[in-house]
Amino acid sequence: MSDALALEGVKKTYNPGRENALTVLDGASLQLAAGEVVALVAPSGAGKSTLLHIAGLLDSTDAGRVSIGGTDYTGLSDARRTAARREEVGFIYQFHHLLPEFSAVENIILPQLANAVPAAEARAHALSLMERVGVSGRADNRPAALSGGEQQRVAFCRALANKPRVLLADEPTGNLDPATSDTVFAALMELVRETGLSALIATHNPGLAARMDRVLRLEGGILVAE
Numbered sequence: 001m002s003d004a005l006a007l008e009g010v011k012k013t014y015n016p017g018r019e020n021a022l023t024v025l026d027g028a029s030l031q032l033a034a035g036e037v038v039a040l041v042a043p044s045g046a047g048k049s050t051l052l053h054i055a056g057l058l059d060s061t062d063a064g065r066v067s068i069g070g071t072d073y074t075g076l077s078d079a080r081r082t083a084a085r086r087e088e089v090g091f092i093y094q095f096h097h098l099l100p101e102f103s104a105v106e107n108i109i110l111p112q113l114a115n116a117v118p119a120a121e122a123r124a125h126a127l128s129l130m131e132r133v134g135v136s137g138r139a140d141n142r143p144a145a146l147s148g149g150e151q152q153r154v155a156f157c158r159a160l161a162n163k164p165r166v167l168l169a170d171e172p173t174g175n176l177d178p179a180t181s182d183t184v185f186a187a188l189m190e191l192v193r194e195t196g197l198s199a200l201i202a203t204h205n206p207g208l209a210a211r212m213d214r215v216l217r218l219e220g221g222i223l224v225a226e
Contacts, residue, residue, distance in 0.1 A: 026221030
């Protein structure tokens with residue numbers, strides 16, 4: 001079986017050829033198996049956000065390969081990469097980035113409509129996801145009426161709305177207080193385990209990292225196992 005996500009020898013330098021050139025990835029490689037949840041840890045500025053953006057096909061590599069589900073997306077057209085992001089990858093960020101003019105459930109429905117899912121089916125799936133993370137009672141509230149923890153749970157649901165193969169999360173609870181962070185992370189892990197998808201989750205929190213299947217550290221532009 002193909003890995004859900006594979007990076008092979010990925011290199012990335014900003015401002016190449018200039019005096020202020022900065023190499024953030026220098027041959028980074030990883031294999032993420034189906035159903036595996038891996039923590040990504042690194043100091044600030046070490047390149048973990050760049051690695052996640054490359055893994056999610058939001059950024060290109062200078063060298064190396066990026067494969068999702070056995071398909072090599074390196075060098076493919078923007079249209080193919082955009083379609084893959086929509087169908088294969090879910091993203092969660094430190095800030096929820098919910099659309100303020102739409103209700104919580106509408107924020108989860110919209111990505112499905114973009115994938116041509118019928119409206120009734122999209123709403124039913126959105127409500128099912130919200131039920132799993134304990135926010136179904138807030139479905140018709142707009143983001144401004146939700147607590148920080150509720151907003152992030154809705155963002156989790158939105159990221160999983162199109163049933164991706166891979167979830168990429170960049171400090172998904174970093175904007176929450178410790179108690180809320182622990183509760184919200186537990187909800188995320190339960191949802192990930194129930195859906196069986198693979199996840200690469202960047203975190204500064206060693207306690208959260210320890211709850212995942214394994215931990216990778218980004219050091220000197222490469223990934224090493226802890």
